[in-house]
Amino acid sequence: MSLLIDPAAQDLLFREARTANTFTEEPVSDAQLEAVYDLVKYGPTAFNANPLRIVVIRTPEARERLLAHMAEGNRHKTASAPLVAILATDHEFHAELPHLVPHAPDLKDAYFSERPVREEAAALNGALQAAYFLIGIRAAGLTAGPMTGYDADGLRKEFLDDDHAPLMVVNIGRPGPDAWFPRLPRLTYEQVVSTL
């Protein structure tokens, strides 16, 4: 066996984990979300940039505002999930770098003074952190339903600002009845990997 984590963890995080389309009514607490974040915050980002920001949609009023921007096919499940989070990138992440990388105080201005450079770094590293977050939700025994089907400009105007861009919206909860279809195939190692 080449893997060191036990089969139960492999199943929980990857093999048995699925993206849910229905949820039970069991609530997801702030304490659960904080435990997820406090695990996955250690995942690596380039220059320790930490560009991910999370907007948790907890009130019915905020949920209604969100639903208006979701694609038709995502609206029903987003309405019924116990909790929904907007994952976004902060294009002003470099403001935190003097604190996050104290041994390189010039990093903020020397490397990230230009907005397009920051947007590119935020898109990649924010997506890495989004993936860590999805894994963390599964590590908490919950199911995540990541979605990119929404009006990005509308979502940005409603919940964010010009310095933040949405990455995905994630439904969070426990799987309900008929939560998923049969698993779809994946590309094989041979299809994905070439060796030189």
Next chain:
Amino acid sequence: MSLLIDPAAQDLLFREARTANTFTEEPVSDAQLEAVYDLVKYGPTAFNANPLRIVVIRTPEARERLLAHMAEGNRHKTASAPLVAILATDHEFHAELPHLVPHAPDLKDAYFSERPVREEAAALNGALQAAYFLIGIRAAGLTAGPMTGYDADGLRKEFLDDDHAPLMVVNIGRPGPDAWFPRLPRLTYEQVVSTL
């Protein structure tokens, strides 16, 4: 406790896991890489797109060709890692969709006929898969050293083609002496999460 995976797995994947700058000489086998991929391939991507492609650099000749495109500060560790992989996105990933999403045979042409749409989807979903891969390397008891410091155009011309873009280069092995500096701080839950 809000987390379901055991503390050993939490440590292996996140809390104790670190990005290594030095490596032992212990080789990394194709069997190990295949075990990693066969775990993390189940991680979710939008439309089950699976856009990640991996070029494994195994021969000294290929390593030399790679080093020429790495940033100065990454060259020494990339030269000394037991194995190096280029993670890239495939902008023609939609060709596989009829196989990957058999119940929606029109997805390939109806949704992904335009290249910019595919590039955007590949960038996000490829980065998610790259993060799953980094977690998988850790799940195998190995350390990953992801890097974005390289000449992207040079790397693309050397190892890829116009339909593929590099996401990152990853050193893979077991940590050597003085493999890392003390861990840098992370943004706190309160800094990252806002609740509505």
